[in-house]
Amino acid sequence: MKQRNRLLGTAVLAAVFGLGSVLPVAAQSIVRTSLNADIRGTNPGVTRDGNTDQIHGHIVEGLVTYGSDFSIIPMLAESFDISEDGKTYTFHLRKGVKFHNGQEMTAKEVAWSWERLAGPQSESHCVNYFNGKNNIKVTSAKATDDYTFVIELDRPYAVFLAIMARFDCGSIAVLHPDSVNADGSWNTPIATGPYMMGKHMSGRYVEVDRFADYVPRDEPINGYGGGKNPTVDKIRWDIVSEAAVRSTALKAGDLDLVSIDAPTAAELKEAAGFRVDATDSAVWDTYLLNSREAPLDDRRVRQAMAHAIDPQQIVGAITEGFGTASPSPVPPMSANYTEVQAKYPEYDPEKAKALLEEAGYDGAEIKILATRRSGAYYERALMAQAMMSEVGLNTKLEVVEWGTQLDAYRKGTGYGMQSFTFSPRLHAGLSFEMFTGAADRKAWKNPEAIELMRTLLATGDPKLRQEIVDKLHMMFIEEVPAIGLGHRTLFVGMSDKVSGFENWGAGLLRGWMLRVDG
Amino acid sequence: MFSFILKRILMSVPTLIIVTLIIFTLVRALPGDAALMMLGGDVDDEAALTMMREQLGLDKPLPIQFLTWLGEVLSGNLGTSIMNGQDVGSLLWQRFGVTASVVLIAMLTSLLIAVPLGLLAAHRHNQSTDYSIVFGSIVLLSMPSFWVGLMLLVVFGAILGWLPTIGFVSIGEDLGRGMIYLIMPVTALALTEIAVLTRMMRAGSLEIMQKDYITHARAKGLPERRVLWRHVFPNAFAPTLTMVGIMLAGLLSGAAVTETVFTLPGIGKLLVDSIYARDYPVLQGALLFIAAIYVVTNLTIDIAYSFFDPRVRLS
Numbered sequence: 001m002k003q004r005n006r007l008l009g010t011a012v013l014a015a016v017f018g019l020g021s022v023l024p025v026a027a028q029s030i031v032r033t034s035l036n037a038d039i040r041g042t043n044p045g046v047t048r049d050g051n052t053d054q055i056h057g058h059i060v061e062g063l064v065t066y067g068s069d070f071s072i073i074p075m076l077a078e079s080f081d082i083s084e085d086g087k088t089y090t091f092h093l094r095k096g097v098k099f100h101n102g103q104e105m106t107a108k109e110v111a112w113s114w115e116r117l118a119g120p121q122s123e124s125h126c127v128n129y130f131n132g133k134n135n136i137k138v139t140s141a142k143a144t145d146d147y148t149f150v151i152e153l154d155r156p157y158a159v160f161l162a163i164m165a166r167f168d169c170g171s172i173a174v175l176h177p178d179s180v181n182a183d184g185s186w187n188t189p190i191a192t193g194p195y196m197m198g199k200h201m202s203g204r205y206v207e208v209d210r211f212a213d214y215v216p217r218d219e220p221i222n223g224y225g226g227g228k229n230p231t232v233d234k235i236r237w238d239i240v241s242e243a244a245v246r247s248t249a250l251k252a253g254d255l256d257l258v259s260i261d262a263p264t265a266a267e268l269k270e271a272a273g274f275r276v277d278a279t280d281s282a283v284w285d286t287y288l289l290n291s292r293e294a295p296l297d298d299r300r301v302r303q304a305m306a307h308a309i310d311p312q313q314i315v316g317a318i319t320e321g322f323g324t325a326s327p328s329p330v331p332p333m334s335a336n337y338t339e340v341q342a343k344y345p346e347y348d349p350e351k352a353k354a355l356l357e358e359a360g361y362d363g364a365e366i367k368i369l370a371t372r373r374s375g376a377y378y379e380r381a382l383m384a385q386a387m388m389s390e391v392g393l394n395t396k397l398e399v400v401e402w403g404t405q406l407d408a409y410r411k412g413t414g415y416g417m418q419s420f421t422f423s424p425r426l427h428a429g430l431s432f433e434m435f436t437g438a439a440d441r442k443a444w445k446n447p448e449a450i451e452l453m454r455t456l457l458a459t460g461d462p463k464l465r466q467e468i469v470d471k472l473h474m475m476f477i478e479e480v481p482a483i484g485l486g487h488r489t490l491f492v493g494m495s496d497k498v499s500g501f502e503n504w505g506a507g508l509l510r511g512w513m514l515r516v517d518g
Numbered sequence: 519m520f521s522f523i524l525k526r527i528l529m530s531v532p533t534l535i536i537v538t539l540i541i542f543t544l545v546r547a548l549p550g551d552a553a554l555m556m557l558g559g560d561v562d563d564e565a566a567l568t569m570m571r572e573q574l575g576l577d578k579p580l581p582i583q584f585l586t587w588l589g590e591v592l593s594g595n596l597g598t599s600i601m602n603g604q605d606v607g608s609l610l611w612q613r614f615g616v617t618a619s620v621v622l623i624a625m626l627t628s629l630l631i632a633v634p635l636g637l638l639a640a641h642r643h644n645q646s647t648d649y650s651i652v653f654g655s656i657v658l659l660s661m662p663s664f665w666v667g668l669m670l671l672v673v674f675g676a677i678l679g680w681l682p683t684i685g686f687v688s689i690g691e692d693l694g695r696g697m698i699y700l701i702m703p704v705t706a707l708a709l710t711e712i713a714v715l716t717r718m719m720r721a722g723s724l725e726i727m728q729k730d731y732i733t734h735a736r737a738k739g740l741p742e743r744r745v746l747w748r749h750v751f752p753n754a755f756a757p758t759l760t761m762v763g764i765m766l767a768g769l770l771s772g773a774a775v776t777e778t779v780f781t782l783p784g785i786g787k788l789l790v791d792s793i794y795a796r797d798y799p800v801l802q803g804a805l806l807f808i809a810a811i812y813v814v815t816n817l818t819i820d821i822a823y824s825f826f827d828p829r830v831r832l833s
Contacts, residue, residue, distance in 0.1 A: 403550025
């Protein structure tokens with residue numbers, strides 16, 4: 001009805017202005033969704049941010065990617081082998097995979113792409129994961145025949161494949177050399193993904209077009225991999241920064257699929273013509289504590305804070321009842337999440353008061369930093385503040401702009417507690433690494449925890465990995481370097497003409513699953 | 519006239535140079551790390567941060583960064599965006615075109631409505647027409663622009679479905695569709711402008727109507743319409759024109775709220791985005807551009823003033 005009104009309105013206005021053909025031309029199937037800011041560019045792993053990675057993920061593919069439980073699965077590789085010493089990775093490539101220019105992918109292009117993103121001339125920030133500056137060094141990466149690509153490391157490193165699959169590294173995208181100009185400068189991605197780069201109007205929208213000759217894998221969809229069978233001809237992301245405008249556009253039929261907040265999800269759930277998807281992600285909402293400054297340098301004060309804050313109440317409130325608390329840094333969908341990770345200091349204000357008394361807490365002020373950015377940073381801080389005041393903690397909530405808060409985070413000073421969020425870490429070792437280490441910004445500086453985390457990142461033994469994850473978790477809840485809240489529930493509202501949508505832990509849109517009626 | 523314009527342009531050069539220093543200092547005083555923002559905020563990799571700072575030129579001392587920027591500005595190069603690598607100069611022009619099309623149409627529409635309304639209100643002073651116009655102006659002034667924008671979107675976009683709620687088509691690209699996309703943002707801007715300008719025009723006209731030459735004009739039998747347009751309007755319009763200048767400069771500098779609500783890729787939206795992203799080249803370039811807009815708009819208004827008030831001489 002609205003679309004009919006829109007056409008009628010457009011026609012009337014066209015007549016008023018005395019203008020000719022302004023009516024939209026019926027064409028290919030399209031799904032219109034949105035981004036809150038424009039993309040940074042089209043060069044995967046180089047010109048990137050969270051928004052941009054989402055677009056790149058439709059265009060490019062790497063040798064491996066993440067499955068739905070964050071295990072590493074082959075994508076452009078048919079399979080891969082890891083040598084017994086853990087230092088040699090052999091990728092057996094799929095045959096018949098086509099680039100967007102129609103040429104077949106071979107190990108030659110894989111080697112060229114590796115050199116571009118991980119070689120000495122790379123402009124990607126991920127190069128440091130491969131050149132020895134940040135842990136391991138790749139000593140050799142070469143094509144041994146048309147369909148075999150071999151990488152050798154200077155030492156075993158269990159998360160090597162997980163880093164290769166990282167979205168911010170463009171999944172070390174395999175690109176055709178024609179993606180760059182003759183002088184080596186970037187042109188456009190010619191890759192193997194189910195969609196090709198379409199029109200990009202700066203500040204307005206970005207489109208991807210279905211790649212008709214895409215060759216899918218045989219398996220069912222699994223996380224970001226498996227058999228991708230795109231049917232929608234075009235996906236368009238309009239740049240809409242305001243959440244209220246996005247939901248209005250969805251209701252008006254100008255957008256088909258939109259990330260929404262919890263109150264809008266609750267409202268849309270009851271509305272005819274729309275559907276809501278609520279999926280727990282690996283995005284970790286937490287309160288980082290500054291253990292280096294008084295009074296939080298006393299473990300008992302931090303433990304008191306953990307007993308004073310009820311994660312379940314807060315998560316329930318900010319998700320309108322959709323979400324549940326999961327305080328462990330390891331997300332529930334991880335293969336390493338067991339009953340151990342479900343353990344957490346229970347909500348017990350009396351125990352919190354006793355701990356404060358035992359610590360001799362004298363009412364010293366604790367500064368809480370939060371921002372008004374979307375993601376309920378402020379609301380989370382406000383609720384925690386109210387709960388902490390109940391047990392006698394003296395807190396001051398300071399609301400700052402996101403850049404200012406990030407500055408305090410990086411310097412590790414200027415706050416006692418901050419309402420914070422970590423983007424998805426798809427390996428249990430990385431889940432601890434994000435806040436554990438010697439750098440100023442890391443909340444947990446316990447040398448034993450740092451050493452355990454390093455072993456966790458290096459080991460390929462599943463049993464040992466689980467043992468370390470469990471031990472780290474128990475140390476985490478004892479020392480309380482941060483107070484875990486939950487893994488964020490992501491809400492997506494959509495028109496009922498869109499089907500096939502399924503969200504997953506990493507939260508990146510998988511446009512190849514979408515179907516559209518009419 | 520020519521020497522006046524030349525003098526004013528030359529006078530603006532030192533102003534703009536001082537402005538560059540102030541802009542650079544203020545922008546760099548903002549807390550936050552552009553490299554960290556670029557990498558997503560919660561990165562664990564110090565080497566990547568260092569590499570990003572080097573790529574962005576943020577590893578050099580601030581005075582060197584300022585002199586490098588000033589040198590580039592003086593040679594007409596505003597640099598490239600940290601966010602997307604676009605040339606800042608062309609980005610500003612592109613975004614300014616969007617803002618200018620909305621603002622100028624809104625201002626023209628407002629003047630076409632506000633001037634007759636203001637004159638009418640003054641002519642029917644203390645009558646129901648006057649009260650209605652004054653009441654309407656107060657109502658319009660009281661509505662926050664963000665709310666007006668959202669209400670327009672909800673009513674004409676979501677409920678009636680007459681107009682698109684998001685998107686933008688340049689009138690240069692497609693005149694028909696471009697006009698359709700402009701209706702709501704122009705209306706949102708014009709509503710506030712109409713209110714302000716109507717009140718200014720009414721107050722100015724009331725003052726002029728007390729003058730002896732208006733009584734004289736009426737006494738010699740001139741029709742009231744002619745008295746209003748020939749004698750009241752030119753004299754009452756000068757103060758309104760000053761207000762037009764101030765409003766125009768402010769809006770051309772970026773109607774950020776309107777642009778955000780209506781997803782217009784204008785200069786105000788660009789400015790806000792560049793602040794959040796700590797995109798220093800764009801932020802500095804945009805602020806300098808805005809300072810230049812104020813200089814040019816004030817100059818234009820000064821020149822226009824002389825046409826309405828012959829007592830004002832430009833020499």
